[in-house]
Amino acid sequence: MNNQLINISLFYCSNSLSTEDIQKCASGVEDVQINAICLPCSGRVNLLYLLKAIETGADGVLLLTCPIGECTYIQGNLRAQKRIEAVDDLLVEAGLERGCIKCVPLQEGNKMEALVNEINNLSLHLKSEPQLIKERV
Numbered sequence: 001m002n003n004q005l006i007n008i009s010l011f012y013c014s015n016s017l018s019t020e021d022i023q024k025c026a027s028g029v030e031d032v033q034i035n036a037i038c039l040p041c042s043g044r045v046n047l048l049y050l051l052k053a054i055e056t057g058a059d060g061v062l063l064l065t066c067p068i069g070e071c072t073y074i075q076g077n078l079r080a081q082k083r084i085e086a087v088d089d090l091l092v093e094a095g096l097e098r099g100c101i102k103c104v105p106l107q108e109g110n111k112m113e114a115l116v117n118e119i120n121n122l123s124l125h126l127k128s129e130p131q132l133i134k135e136r137v
Contacts (some may be wrong), residue, residue, distance in 0.1 A: 009053035012064040022048025
């Protein structure tokens with residue numbers, strides 16, 4: 001189970017990270033396949049996008065936002081957090097454990113290190129809860 005490839009959908013704010021940043025982070029993690037989706041603002045993420053990511057094979061979802069209080073669109077990152085909480089509640093109602101979907105506000109200065117840590121933490125959480133990892137045929 002520990003060598004199983006974990007699929008993570010990574011939604012990120014284009015104002016916080018670049019495609020190159022995501023590629024650097026992806027190379028810094030093992031046993032994780034990342035599907036990165038760029039958003040004009042993390043607040044633009046739709047609940048259906050997040051649910052569809054899980055439905056189409058993602059074991060976990062990370063939504064990366066600007067630092068709290070520094071959103072270009074004022075409250076986008078706050079809306080994003082509320083949407084993640086709503087989807088997490090829906091997934092619990094559907095029978096999954098909490099924690100397979102997470103909102104991560106990035107802080108200036110250590111974005112790349114923090115992102116790699118968050119990806120690794122989510123991967124470890126998913127591996128420690130085998131019922132969260134989808135069976136692949």
